[in-house]
Amino acid sequence: MYIEDYALSHQLYAGDAIIAATAIEYNMELCSGNIKHFKAIKELNFNHFKPLR
Secondary structure, eight states: OOOHHHHHEEEEEEEEEEEEEEETTTOOOOESOOOHHTTTTTTTTEEEEOOOO
């Protein structure tokens, strides 16, 4: 479902879709520096962080 909805518009790939679906299924927060791929998924409890360089 997520790949169909967000693959073209947000460049969501299979691995990212599995990560997002798992976080949603288990009602967990997803912390990632990759806001581009995950920001559109409204059901996802997403916490963006800026990685240190």
